Amino acid sequence: METEQSTVLYEAVAGDISSLIRSGTLAPGERVPSVRRLSRQRGVSVSTVVQAYRVLEDRGLIEARPQSGYYVRPQQRVLQEPSVSAPPRTPQLVGVHALVSRVLESAQATGMVPLGTAIPYAELVPTAKLRRILTDVARRMPDTIATYSLPPGRDELRRQIALRARDYGVRLEANEVVVTNGCVEAVNLCLRAVAKPGDVVALESPTYFGLLQIIESLGMKALEVPTHPRSGISLDALELAIERQRVKACLLMPTVSNPLGSTMSEAAKNRLVKMLADRGVPLIEDAVYSALHFGPVQPRAAKAYDRAGNVLLCSSFTKTLAPGLRVGWVAPGRYFEKVQMLKFISSVGVSDLLQVTIASFLENGGYDRLLRTLRKTYESQVRLFTQAVSRYFPAGTKVTRPTGGYVLWVEMPGGTDALELYERALAERISLSPGQMFSASNRYRNCLRLNCGIPWSQQTEDVLRRVGELAAECVRPGFS
Ligand SMILES: Cc1ncc(COP(=O)(O)O)c(C=O)c1O
CATH class of the missing domain: 1.10.10.10 (Winged helix-like DNA-binding domain superfamily/Winged helix DNA-binding domain)
Structure with a gap:
């Protein structure tokens, strides 16, 4: 002790x-x-x-x-940050699903080192406590098993979420929240509530492949917008894009984005919300990593500046508390009724047993202490992984300085083929996420996202050294 x-x-x-x-x-x-x-x-x-x-x-x-x-330790090279991205200016139909499912499936094989998938640090999931609460709820409240769970969700959980919304600088009432199966379902429902097939959705670039997959499955088009690796989407570029074409919705991660780890300033969030409200473009805000921001206080969400019910705030407890329980939520603003209806017709409710378990943990399970431990651990993990990338990756490699979370975005020299690197690492039982998964326009062919949620050990360092060696072998002069 x-x-x-x-x-x-x-x-x-x-x-x-x-x-x-x-x-x-x-x-x-x-x-x-x-x-x-x-x-x-x-x-x-x-x-x-x-x-x-x-x-x-x-x-x-x-x-x-x-x-x-x-x-x-020998002196470190200090790697540069990637520059602001420069995606194409035209909306694209998305076709990432085949690559994403191939990569995710291969990552599941036994004995694979999961350097590609963004999975939380398993040792920090409070499984024993959650198991005790779950058993207790099942015993005390058999109705949580014996009856249907219906949207918008259990009062006790919605109350806890409304209380926690203060951490996002947002005032919420419990009756403004819909409980979902994770953040992915929340985003899916929101997109369906505000747009239809063929519509254009603006996104950061690079962006989380799961968001691209939803857009792909709904037959919408992705408009990738230039994004700074630390301060997030370029508002000037977004404004210009909205003036040029009909953008039906924005789907952004203003606090701790994936894969860049960027966070917009408060002033930028304020400007974003006003700009979109003035033009009648709804903002779907994916805040799944917000609670893992490394700063002394969690930054306000864009939703904190919303006066018109135009921001649909989505998050979940999968990255911080229990990935396997798949409990998430959305505060859909003026789209509440529509989102609730869509939730009902897509999957009815979220298991009451799981909702009450999460609510009980939030009420008295030490969630704030857990968050402090997670932030501290991930910040240190990200530092160790960054140092290893500096040490072992080929000269000219650039790396992000994430503001939170547990992924790094690595830009290798222009001629590196990340797909070839992915295949070669896979043959050595190391799974990676090649950059193309994070773009609707097949960009980022020389980039990788690294998961830093693997406990640090000599073996982790050896694996990163090996990936660095393979990366050096995958540099192809003239290929870019
Ligand atoms: C930005 C982002 N949104 C949503 C999700 C998925 O969240 P959930 O597991 O709660 O559905 C992820 C998971 O990696 C993510 O990175």
Whole structure:
């Protein structure tokens, strides 16, 4: 059990060693004092020093070499960020599903290292607590099993979601919320509520392939809009696009986008919401990663600026609490009735048993503490993966600086064929997500999305080193 005093002690030891490294007194490649020696020198316990060295390893400052001790890590290259994207200006019919399902299926094979799929850190899913709550609900409330669950969903869960909406800077009443089967269903219902086949939907570029698949399945067209890897969609480009053609809806991730990890500023969100309301274009806001923002407070959602009921806010508990329970929600603004009706005709309700289980966890299961742990863990994971990409990927590679979440977008040198890299990695039981999955126009052929939700270990580092080597072999001069 960690006490406050022990934390202060190991942080102090870690701080001293990192000062020595930063000042160059301990040079890259040099051995740092052994655990026993430092423990004697500082008059602290061996476990305090071990803990301090673990922290320094997590921060990428030192590395353990088996049977030899700890060494200062070699200097890092600092990789550039990708530039603002430049997708085509015309709407496209989408055809990503075949590639996406091939990649997702191959990722499921046993023994595969899941570097492509964005799956949460399994150790942090509170399965034991959820199992206890679920059993208790099933025993106390047999009706949750014996009767139909109907939309818009259970009051106790909708109340918890309305309370949590404050974290998004949004005032919501429980009766403004529809419970869904995950965020994907929420987005699907919203798109069907506001647009029809053939209509044009504006998106960030690159964007999450699941959103493209929904557009594809509904026969709509995707208009990819230039997007900055840190600050999100270009509002000037979006405005111009809306002036040029009839855009029926915008489907965006203004806070912690996938795959870029971008977050729009509050001012940009305000401008976005006003611009779309003035033009009568609804905004479907996918906020599934918002709670995993790395900043001290969760940024406000675009919905916080909505005065006209024009923003349909979608999210879920799949990325933070229980991926397998598939409980999500939407606050559809003035499209409430339509979304509720569509929910009913597509899949009736969401299991009452699961809804009450999630509601009970939100009420007294320590969700805020869990979120703090997730953010801290993912921030450190993203840092470690970024360092490994810097170390092992070919010269000229660029990488995002995500504002939250657990994916990295890696842009390899222009001639790299990410599909070839995907095939070659697959043969070595490593699954990757090639960039083409994230575009309606077959862009990003030299890009990859990396899942940083895999616990860090020597094996993880070895896998990233191998992917870097394969990437170097997939660079084809003249191919771009
Ligand atoms: C941006 C985004 N939206 C939605 C989803 C899917 O959410 P859910 O599992 O809650 O349906 C994902 C999953 O990766 C995602 O990245």
